[in-house]
């Protein structure tokens with residue numbers, strides 16, 4: 167039976183029905199609700215259904231015939247583009263200029279058809295000839311607006327708010343007066359602003375470091391892995407500020423001699439839906455330090471956005487698409503291991519697979535996964551949850567970290583009984599991880615059977631777009647080749663002395679990374695966007711050890727790390743440093759950063 171001709175009017179959200187995300191009836195009910203309440207349809211939809219921005223974006227893109235543009239946290243304000251446009255104006259008009267590119271000025275719109283039709287943009291930028299309109303969701307439009315113009319609800323600069331603190335009296339010793347100072351409106355605003363600014367500067371951590379006596383309290387932010395000064399606060403406000411933070415995460419404000427930890431759900435206090443993990447630590451001079459980790463926004467990154475090289479991407483896909491086995495991501499704290507695991511899970515997250523995760527804490531959430539947070543105080547640890555998972559019909563299990571023998575053993579057991587198991591390790595290199603796990607007491611035969619692969623990872627600072635490309639001279643190229651090849655020294659794969667080897671390597675790079683067959687190197691420069699450091703954001707460097715039959719045999723015989731390494735590189739594994747060096751040829755990072763994160 168064919169359906170009758172559709173008299174229903176098309177809407178930008180019809181694509182959600184085509185995708186199978188909501189049904190036509192569900193969509194129509196939301197449209198009605200939006201009409202009757204005057205709310206935007208997008209907000210009605212997201213309040214009833216778990217929709218992500220990509221799904222809504224795809225629908226909008228299909229309707230408007232314009233590309234969908236997601237929120238990009240690395241975009242920066244440009245005085246040239248945004249200085250002349252008032253926030254209220256662009257907000258009301260529903261469009262935002264983002265940046266200039268060879269294909270024209272990129273304009274983010276809620277309704278690209280209307281914006282193009284009104285010809286507002288060319289009138290605002292008469293010097294620009296080409297425009298490139300894209301559509302985005304309401305939520306991401308607002309996020310981008312906040313990023314480029316600051317959060318209006320808490321207007322004013324941090325310095326202005328600091329000056330406003332002047333009226334507050336200091337009450338270091340008196341708890342009740344301290345609590346009242348801590349709830350002072352100006353102080354509350356100031357503390358919120360510190361968190362909001364830190365978030366907008368993409369800081370991962372906020373460090374509050376009081377000094378005794380009359381010395382100022384320093385506040386530093388960690389951005390892209392490096393601490394930088396943010397602001398200094400006069401001594402008389404330090405305890406009120408610390409008390410305010412303790413109140414925000416429900417800590418005992420009278421307890422100043424013991425370390426405490428808690429969590430801030432910031433949406434209860436300010437205009438951002440973020441979570442902060444807080445640790446207070448008493449330090450010398452009777453003061454308390456506070457360190458806050460801004461937890462990631464909670465959405466997984468697509469696997470193809472992880473900067474895996476083409477070869478590593480192919481090998482990773484081939485490995486994780488196996489029905490059962492063990493896969494580890496290894497690296498030090500802060501190397502993005504959990505992010506990578508969630509990208510892998512996002513790739514595997516389909517209706518026909520049951521995926522259990524146990525994490526400490528759950529930082530990224532995904533619809534479709536069943537996620538469990540451990541609670542050591544209550545005796546709920548990784549091993550306990552793992553055992554429960556095995557009784558709960560899993561296809562895939564992700565274990566936040568494998569530090570103890572029992573968790574690793576359960577992982578091996580689960581994979582040998584037909585499950586795909588993912589976890590992280592605190593080891594430096596992929597080959598070293600193998601021996602570390604065997605040293606924990608794993609049976610070499612079982613472990614060799616179970617293992618699919620190990621991905622070692624580091625994060626290196628990414629070159630900002632202000633980088634400058636140049637053609638290296640033969641001397642610079644030769645020393646680059648030598649440094650690259652040195653990674654393989656003492657293995658059969660090291661053949662630099664063989665005639666023509668260096669040329670072969672260069673030809674390979676020219677073909678894969680060159681521009682018109684020419685290799686390019688990049689200088690870091692600096693601009694307003696990267697605060698004149700030349701770096702903006704970070705990228706992953708990878709070393710992927712695939713457990714081939716040869717590698718499995720070596721594991722069974724408890725071979726040395728050096729032998730596993732030799733075999734792996736002979737079959738094409740690139741070390742972290744080699745992967746990083748190849749990424750410098752793409753202008754993604756530079757040698758200085760690669761050397762820095764690949765210290766052995």
Ligand SMILES: [Zn+2]
Nearest residue numbers: 630632693696
């Ligand atoms: Zn720059």
